[in-house]
Amino acid sequence: MTQNNRTNRIHIALLQSDIAIGEPEINKQHLRKLCEQAVYSSEKPDVIMLPEMWNTGYALDSIHTIADIDGADTKAWLSEFAREHSVNIIGGSIAEKRGQDIYNVMYAFNRQGEIVAEYSKIHLFRLMDEEKYLSAGEKPVTFELENTSSGASICYDIRFPELTRTLALKGAKVLFVPAEWPYPRLHHWRTLLTARAIENQMYVVACNRVGTSGDTTFFGHSLIIDPWGEIIAEGGEEEQIITGGINVETVSEVRSRIPIFEDRRPELYF
């Protein structure tokens, strides 16, 4: 386990895992074990976070038969785990079947096991054929976790600064980003996440998968970045749990030092 010091207020554990393509049950057992490893560690986290599409991976050809119907199974075990262990969970994202459509959906649960957010990925990634198989979400989502206003984005979404700015304007101080982001775009990953943190003066917490599917290799490098753009924690390229602490008061400090939200001139931008 990669460990950061624990003087800050919210302690986060990122489950940077491999994903078995097209094997929801195997993935569920595996992620559950990692969740247990995180909560039974010597420094129990306040929030645990999973990567993008962890139930199926990008098994798009069979997605209609293996996606979780209404997310029912995933919601049930994540909610129970959150309540049983009194831990907040950002449930990465899963392939969810809603009627005849499939969405890439993030759930967030509080310590009581209540679902506090459901976000369907707005921007579908053509390079991985998402738009051919999945339906796009229509609504930016903010939510409260540990009394902290937070925002949801999934992977490719971070290439759209308008979305993160919208979430920041709705009050988000922390952006959670589950991902399946592969080589060769490590430079884009680090740069875009850091830019979203700096330009919105918010924490960015991103959990990427590792492992190889076909000829695509996912590099991990999960990140926790502070509102000044400094990296608090970064994963390697192996399966591991990455931990780091965030203190939301830092958001106000950075925003008062360089008051970009007061200096914006939105009447001139569009």
Ligand SMILES: NC(=O)CCC(=O)C(=O)O
């Ligand atoms: N799963 C994704 O959305 C991947 C996004 C990605 O790799 C990118 O470069 O953007």
